[in-house]
Amino acid sequence: MALDSSKTTGFKYVGTRPNRPDGLDKVTGRAKFGADAYAPGMLHAAIKRSPHAHARIVKIDTSKALAMEGVKAVVTRADFATGLEGEFGDILENVMAGEKALYDGHAVAAVAATSALIARDAIKAIEVEYEILPHVTDVDAAMQAGAPVIRADAADASVPEGLHPNVVRYYESGHGDVEAGFAEADLVVEDHFLTEATHQGYIEPHACLGTLGSDGKGELWCCTQGHWYVQKVCAACLGLETSQLRVTASEIGGGFGGKTTVFIEPVALALSRKANRPVKLVMTRSEVFRASGPTSSTSMDVKIGMKKDGTITAAQGTFRLQGGAFPGAPCEMTAMCAFAPYDLKHVHQVGYDVMSNRPKQAAYRAPGSPMAAFAVESVIDELCGQLGLDPIDTRLKNASREGTRASFGPTWPRIGLVETLEAVKAHPHYAAPLKKGQGRGISCGFWFNHGGETAVSLALSEDGSAQVAVGTPDIGGSRASMALMAAEVLGIPYEDIRVTIADTATLGYNEISHGSRVTYASGLATIKAAESAVQKLCARAAAKWGIPEDAVYWEDGYAKPSGPNAGDFEPLHIDEITATMGATGGPICGHFEATPEGAGVSFAAHIVDAEVDPETGKTSVVRYTVVQDAGKAIHPTYVEGQFQGGAAQGIGWALNEEYIYGADGRLQNAGFLDYRIPVASDLPMIDTVIVEVPNPGHPFGVRGVGETSICPPLAAIANAVSNAVGVRMRQLPMRPSRVLEALESAADG
Amino acid sequence: MSKTHVTTKVNGDEVEFLCDPRETLLDVLRDRLHLTGAKEGCGTGDCGACSVTVDGRLVCSCLILGVEAEGKEIGTVEGIAEGETLHPLQQKFIEYAALQCGICTPGILVATKALLEKNPDPSESEVRYWLAGNLCRCTGYDKIIRAVMDTAAEMREAS
Numbered sequence: 057m058a059l060d061s062s063k064t065t066g067f068k069y070v071g072t073r074p075n076r077p078d079g080l081d082k083v084t085g086r087a088k089f090g091a092d093a094y095a096p097g098m099l100h101a102a103i104k105r106s107p108h109a110h111a112r113i114v115k116i117d118t119s120k121a122l123a124m125e126g127v128k129a130v131v132t133r134a135d136f137a138t139g140l141e142g143e144f145g146d147i148l149e150n151v152m153a154g155e156k157a158l159y160d161g162h163a164v165a166a167v168a169a170t171s172a173l174i175a176r177d178a179i180k181a182i183e184v185e186y187e188i189l190p191h192v193t194d195v196d197a198a199m200q201a202g203a204p205v206i207r208a209d210a211a212d213a214s215v216p217e218g219l220h221p222n223v224v225r226y227y228e229s230g231h232g233d234v235e236a237g238f239a240e241a242d243l244v245v246e247d248h249f250l251t252e253a254t255h256q257g258y259i260e261p262h263a264c265l266g267t268l269g270s271d272g273k274g275e276l277w278c279c280t281q282g283h284w285y286v287q288k289v290c291a292a293c294l295g296l297e298t299s300q301l302r303v304t305a306s307e308i309g310g311g312f313g314g315k316t317t318v319f320i321e322p323v324a325l326a327l328s329r330k331a332n333r334p335v336k337l338v339m340t341r342s343e344v345f346r347a348s349g350p351t352s353s354t355s356m357d358v359k360i361g362m363k364k365d366g367t368i369t370a371a372q373g374t375f376r377l378q379g380g381a382f383p384g385a386p387c388e389m390t391a392m393c394a395f396a397p398y399d400l401k402h403v404h405q406v407g408y409d410v411m412s413n414r415p416k417q418a419a420y421r422a423p424g425s426p427m428a429a430f431a432v433e434s435v436i437d438e439l440c441g442q443l444g445l446d447p448i449d450t451r452l453k454n455a456s457r458e459g460t461r462a463s464f465g466p467t468w469p470r471i472g473l474v475e476t477l478e479a480v481k482a483h484p485h486y487a488a489p490l491k492k493g494q495g496r497g498i499s500c501g502f503w504f505n506h507g508g509e510t511a512v513s514l515a516l517s518e519d520g521s522a523q524v525a526v527g528t529p530d531i532g533g534s535r536a537s538m539a540l541m542a543a544e545v546l547g548i549p550y551e552d553i554r555v556t557i558a559d560t561a562t563l564g565y566n567e568i569s570h571g572s573r574v575t576y577a578s579g580l581a582t583i584k585a586a587e588s589a590v591q592k593l594c595a596r597a598a599a600k601w602g603i604p605e606d607a608v609y610w611e612d613g614y615a616k617p618s619g620p621n622a623g624d625f626e627p628l629h630i631d632e633i634t635a636t637m638g639a640t641g642g643p644i645c646g647h648f649e650a651t652p653e654g655a656g657v658s659f660a661a662h663i664v665d666a667e668v669d670p671e672t673g674k675t676s677v678v679r680y681t682v683v684q685d686a687g688k689a690i691h692p693t694y695v696e697g698q699f700q701g702g703a704a705q706g707i708g709w710a711l712n713e714e715y716i717y718g719a720d721g722r723l724q725n726a727g728f729l730d731y732r733i734p735v736a737s738d739l740p741m742i743d744t745v746i747v748e749v750p751n752p753g754h755p756f757g758v759r760g761v762g763e764t765s766i767c768p769p770l771a772a773i774a775n776a777v778s779n780a781v782g783v784r785m786r787q788l789p790m791r792p793s794r795v796l797e798a799l800e801s802a803a804d805g
Numbered sequence: 806m807s808k809t810h811v812t813t814k815v816n817g818d819e820v821e822f823l824c825d826p827r828e829t830l831l832d833v834l835r836d837r838l839h840l841t842g843a844k845e846g847c848g849t850g851d852c853g854a855c856s857v858t859v860d861g862r863l864v865c866s867c868l869i870l871g872v873e874a875e876g877k878e879i880g881t882v883e884g885i886a887e888g889e890t891l892h893p894l895q896q897k898f899i900e901y902a903a904l905q906c907g908i909c910t911p912g913i914l915v916a917t918k919a920l921l922e923k924n925p926d927p928s929e930s931e932v933r934y935w936l937a938g939n940l941c942r943c944t945g946y947d948k949i950i951r952a953v954m955d956t957a958a959e960m961r962e963a964s
Contacts, residue, residue, distance in 0.1 A: 079899035082907035083891065085842020085882035089908055092841040172832075173825055257942045259846040259854055260908040309844070309908025310942050341847040532905035532943060693902040697944055701905065704945030728851035728940065736936040736946040 059587045059594075059610065061545045062755040064688065068612075069543040070756055073693045074550050076536040078307075090263030090279030090306045095334035098265070099128055099168040101327050102175035103320070103337070104182045105347060106157030106164055109191035109413040109721025110204060113157060113164060117183040121167055124181060126174040129331035132165045136326060137295040144292040146382045150416050151293060151322050157186065158206060158381035159413045160722040161346025168327040168335045191413040191721040195378035196355050198222045198412040206381050206411040222411045227388040229464045230372075230404035237370020237402030241361025245438050249431040251770070251788040252714035253353040253378070255345060256420045257705070257733045260309020262348060263338040266324035268294065270332070274301040274325055279308045281315040281529055282568025287560045293322035294329070301325075304559040305529045312705070313419030316568045319348055345726035349418020350715055352377040352385040356431040358394070362439045366450040370402035371395050371463075375428060377409055380416040385409040389504075390424030393767070394432050395463035396502040397473055397659060398454045403463045413721055419570060421702060422503040422763035426709065426770045430788065433499040433771035438784055447498045447775075448481045451661070472685030472749030472759075473500070473659040479745050480661045485681040494667045494678065495780025501660045501767025505760040506571025507652040511564035512581035514542065514589055514646040518638075520613075520631030522546060522589075524582055525558040527566025528574045532701075532762070533694040537575045538582045540690050541756065545586035547613030548630060564649050572760030575690055576655050576751075581648040583755045589646030596640050597628045654753015655760060660684035662703065662768040666776035673796035675711055675777055681743040687751040687759030698761045700742040706769020708734045714789050813874040815840065816884025824871040831855045833871035834881060842882035842911045846940065853939030856912035857881050863919040865938075882911035885918060893956045893963075894918055901952035905943035913939045917953050925961055929954060 081087040118130040133152045140148050153162045165182050169175040190204040197203055199220050211224045219226075238244050264278035274296065280286050283303040291298040308315060324337040339348070355376040361369040373394045379385025387407030395403050440447045455477060460468045480486055480498070490496055513525045524542050528534065535555040543550045567573070594608040597615030601608075607622035608615050614627040637644050665679040682699040689695040712732045716724040725731045750757025774785045783798040808823040815838060822837045829848075834840045834857070843866055846852035850865040857866045858880035885892045894914055897903070904910045913936065920927060920935045927935065932953050933946070941949060 073902075075899045076902065078907075079904075080891075082904055082910050083882075083895040083898050083914060084886055085840075085911045087907055088841070089844065091835075091845065094836075094839070171825075172836075173827055257940075258906070258908075259852055259940055259942055260844065260906070261846070307908075308906060309846075310906045312942070338845075341849065341852075533902065693948075694905070697902055697905055697948060700945035700947045701943045705942070727849055728847050729849065733940060733942060734945075735938070735940065736933040736950065737930075738937075739933075739946055741950070742945050742947045 059591050061583060061587055064750040064757045067544060069540045069550055070690050071692065073691060074536065076533050077539060077555060078535060087307045089260055089309050091338045093265040093277045093306065095265060095267065098334045098336055099170060099331055100172040100175045101166055101168045101324055101335050101337040102179045103163045103323060104165040104179040106153065106162045107160065108157055108186055108188055109160050109193065110189040111157045111186035112189060113153060113155060114185040114187050116165055118165060120181040120183065121178040124174065124178050126170040127167055127178045128170065128333065129168045129327045130165060131323065131326045131330060135330065136293050136322065140292060144289060147289055147318055148293045150382060151319060159415050161343065161415060163347065166323045166327060168331050193412050193414050193717045193721055195353055195376050195410050195412065198378065198410050199376065206413060210383055210411060223408050224383040224411055225387060225409035227391050227407035229391065231461065232402030234370045234372045234402045234404045238361040241369040242364045243439060243443055244359065244361040245435050246357065246359035247435055247786060249356045249358065249434065249786050251354045251427045251430060253350045253414065254709045254713045255350045255731065256312035256314035258310030258312060258314055261339040261341060261344045262320050264321045264324050265334060265336045266321060266328050267334040268325040268329040270329065272296050272300050276301060276303045276321060276325065277306055278303065278321050279306045279315060281308065281311045281531065281570055284527065284560050284565045285568050286318055286321055289318045290322050290325055294325055302559055302561040305557055308529050308531055311531055312421045313423060313570060314349055316419050316570045317349060341728060342726040345731060346723050347415055349416055351420045352379050352417045354427045356427065358431040358435045360435045360439060362443060364443055366445045366453045368398055368400060368454045371400055373405045373432065375407045377407065377424065378412050378414065379409055380414040381411055382416040383409055383411065385417050386424035390428045392464040393425035393502050394428035397456055397500040398463065399456050399460040400463055405463065421705065421766040425501065425503055425767045426706065429499055429501050429767050430770040430774060434774055434784065437775040437778065448477055448486065451500055452477045470749065470752060471657055471659060472747055475749050476659050476661050476683050476685050476747050479683045479747050480663060483663065483681055483683065483745060485663045485679060485743065490665060493670065493780060494665055495776045495778065497664045497666065497772040497775030497779060499662055499768035499771035499775060501764055502657065503572065503764040503767055504657055505576060505655040506573040507577050507655045508567035508571065508573050509565050509651050510577040510581045511566055511649040512578060512585045512647065513563055514585040516589060516634045516644045518634050520548060520634045521552040522548065524553060524555045525563055526555060526578045526582065527558055527563045528569040528578045529557055531569050532698065533691065534574045534578065536694065537579060537690040541579050541582050542586045545583055545590060546630065547611065572762040573655065576754055576758050576760045577652045579690065579758055580652050580754055584648035585646040587646065588648065589644055592644045593630060593633050596633050596637065599640065601625045654751065656687050656751025656753055658685050658687065658759045658761065658764045660764045660768055662772040664772040664776045666773060666780055668777060668780045668795060670799060673792035673799065675790060675795060677707055677773065678740055680740055681745070682765060683745040683747060684761065684764055685747040685749050685759060686761045687754065688748055688757035689746050690758060692746060695746055695761050696744045699744040699765045702765025703742050703769050704734050704739060706766050707739065707773060710770045710773040710788055710790060712789055712791060809872045811872055811875045813877055813879060815879045816881060826870065826872055828871045829867050830869040830871050830874055831866040834866060840881055840883050844908055844911060853916060854909050854912040856915040856939065858915065858919060863916055882915055885914055892918065893960055897952040897956040901948045903944065903948040903952040909939060909941045913941065913949060921957055921960065925957060927957060
């Protein structure tokens, strides 16, 4: 009989708020992040980068750098594997330019030296001859006839004929007849929206320490969201066997999607192989902005028809995403998320993935969804305003629920949007009066969430405590969640469990910490691993009692006979069984390896009050409430933290943050002074409401919470500002100059 | 290149080091003294992750040269706890989950400790403006501000 600990109520540990297990390390400064590793004989590396947005590399002369005292190795593209194609080929091309530099900041060479100062001096001594080519950085301009071609033949088979070669992927879906739907509407609103590229803005720059020998064996320490992926990519870029490279994930100083790919690790390993010494490579902040993976910028058109009673009759959206110099902008996800909250008879969405001379975009928390929500939820707000409808009642009237055919095809299982919207309506914030100069905005948001390849191993110690090895880097307290779930199944205290992030040599493949998958997938795997250990504990008890294994059950840390027929035995505590496990059959461990596919989608709705200063155009967020379906909050404090963090990043995206490119194609604001993320004095407290509509695909109902929280803010804040100033805000960020322009246009009215 | 000999005190202990005149205090703390609690988030004084005190004054250690530490008293996150007893701020940061990834935490602890020494009864606005030079990208600051306010209240009661 397989043990099944599935439940959605009656928890002892799950849902409590204990201190995180790594708390002490994090408040004393001893937690080791990417740049905190040192090795004997270690060299320091630096990367030479293109100052041009688009240029042919004619010649690289490294002789002067190599001749410098203390310089031990220089690498260029010639020091990496050849013949790579597809995903790995693109990553290598991004890690180190081949024939062309494709954006300002693209790596062209690298140096390892005995000190960081020497390495920095040495890259200045590398001479690169460029033939400058015409460039393009804007998404709409990159699609125009005559735009410079970033890379010929990069488009895949999805792209219809007749489009510019910079359009590299195309997505289209929907159902019904949108024209017929628009004809049924009492009001149709169509608008054009623009968003700028933003950066995840993790405070820890990319950092690694690599050692690689001529025997093809290597060790790599790095800050990453997924070290098995790093292992795979680095092995390909350097021509190694994957298993010969052991990768250890450091503590990670934020990622938000930006550390799901590879930028510098193959460079450190190539330098190490050449110098035969460990090499440390740390990006500067300016390099992080210029040469890691920001979001796509977008150009979007959305058209929605509505009846006077608030029924949406049809919806159509076109989403153009600028993804930098490589394919991969999330055009499908943007289009799929756009209308997901709504039950629509007629819907049609199109997405374009467009290349430009910018760094290759990377994931940023629900990639694509925040931008789509900005466009769609702005149009819904406009419709509600013009028809005099309540924004929550209107969304409730059209809300997706169990059995609804989703805008992109599937039929929704049990989802929690209606419960979320009802919680918004019941929240005191929704009915609170506004002051003069303030506006309120509402928005829904949607994210898929993800399962993915997962392996977890659990081992019991003689004293009845447990150690759990998981493969998903802990980016925001997940070790606490894993320990709570293991405690719940084993029936031992939370404090008796130690959770470790295993390296690639000690556990099977684990997909990246992305897609809000860690508490869902590693959590499910932890529960299953604990269940398999419990089954062995029960078997040991059964053997001791001389009764069948299935006549023993597990409760609250004890093996117990299942009833009077099983026999009359004193329950055996876990530590009584583990104390003698060496003599009763050997170590007791549990493990689980699978690709869980029951991830539960999640919806959120945010309420924002914004106040606009009419003299400066500066917007202040004065009140903010996040309502989101978590499925089940394993550690509610860290769930609240995810809600608050997503909202804060959304506030920055909506009001301040943007990549600014000059006419020369160079990034103008590659630092935290000019790329301004929200600081403590910019923000109010962020109120949270956790809705719990259990996900049937997880034993305890977990949906995953990390990403959905950034989906509504752009739209909610834009709606609040639009309602405050009386002008529809169609372009992000809503920086003061842009708000002033809106106020002036309203006055000219 | 010739190096400069520097004698200074870090967290109460006398230390000596040789450094290149171009090295920052942050470089020296991390690479020469192996005190990696202070982090480099930007190297330009914008993020506050490298916050330390120099003779009691809160500074970004990335904006000071190592040679300037001569004869000074430096305080870092490693010196906040007394033996095995955490500072009340450290304890509250754990209890309130005032950190997610934890990379900004050392700088924020050094900064808020300096605040509470200067002003034991700050308003929420005063805490927010004092911390405006310490970027946190994970938390939205909510739980950080609450942890600091509660620590201040508790320390006032205890004194």
